Amino acid sequence: MVCTCLPMPADVERVYLEPDGLVxxxxxxxxxxxxxxVxxxxxxxxxxxxxxxxxxxxxxxVSGGPAGAQAGTLGIMVGxxxxxxxQARPVLDAMGKTVVYMGPTGSGAVAKLINNLLVGVHQRALxxxxxxxxxxxxxxxxxxQVLMGSSGRSAILEMMYARLKARDLEPKFRTELLHKDLRLALEMAAECGVRSATGEAAFAAIEAAMQAGYADRDTLAMLLPLEREAGVQLFGASP
Structure with a gap:
């Protein structure tokens, strides 16, 4: 058994499909x-x-980041x-808390792209x-405080509020990776004949962060162009 986790689709295709690759x-x-x-x-x-x-x-x-991997609490969606x-279940169970069989090949990828599009949408909305x-x-x-006890609560609100307040842009999930994921998710949605207006808005925010030079910073860097657009610095004065 060989497990891989690589940043970009080109890396995956090279590692698996090149003449000297895994396959x-x-x-x-x-x-x-x-x-x-991917x-x-x-x-x-x-x-x-x-x-x-x-x-x-x-x-x-997988979903859950390095902390989830270290703790063995990842969400794993499998196609x-x-x-x-x-056959793989014992290994996957050792890595993840939520391991779900999604269906035929590619189904895990579909679920992950939907998850990450929602991450981008929720992050921009927050x-x-x-x-x-x-x-x-x-x-x-x-x-x-009131949102955490109300129907507007979300995992993004729970995880990101303190980091936004601290302006913590140390990369837990790099901007360039979410940019790639949102692009792939929007391409998938278009192939299915569904327009995701909220996904497009999230992509525009992460694209602005990329264009501003924050590719290697955390995805919360989408905050900075949104602040400039609003004319105010979050938790502070005008930027």
Whole structure:
């Protein structure tokens, strides 16, 4: 069994599909599991190449970041053949708290792109509404407190509020990676005949952060162009 987790689709295709890559080097019966965030078509190409050589493949992207990996509490969404998933289950259970079989090859990738699009949407919405609250004269700590006990609560609010307040842009999830994920998610949505206006707004915010030179900073760097647009610094004065 070989598990990989790589940053970009080109890295995944190179590692798996080059003449000296994993598919070519693997012995028949080997199980390859990729935890990267890529499009479902990439997963299907790898699975087809693996199948032709008698090698098994699962797309099993993860959510939870380095902290979740260290604690063994990742969310893992898995695509591939059910018997292969069953074979891999003990390893996946050791890595993740929520391990869900999503369906055929590429299904894990679909679920992960949906998850990350929602991350981008929720993050932009949180920043915008905090800016609105501040400009409307509301105490943001009080707003945070009431939202945490109300229907507007979200995982992003829970995880990101303190970091926004501290202006902590140390990269836990790099801007360039969310930019890639949102692009792939929007491409997938378009292929399905669905326009995601909220996803487009999230992509515009992360694109602005990329253009401003924050590719290697945390995704919360989308805060900075949104502050400039609003004419106010969150938790502070005019930028």
């Amino acid at each position: 070519a080097a693997a012995r028949p019966g080997t199980l390859l599991i990729d935890h990267s965030t 499009g479902p078509d990439t997963c299907r190409r790898i699975a087809a190449a693996a199948r032709a050589r008698g090698v098994h493949f699962l797309d099993a992207p 591939g053949e059910w018997p292969v998933f069953e 920043i915008e509404m905090l800016l609105v609250g501040q400009k409307a004269g509301v105490d943001l700590d009080a707003l945070h």
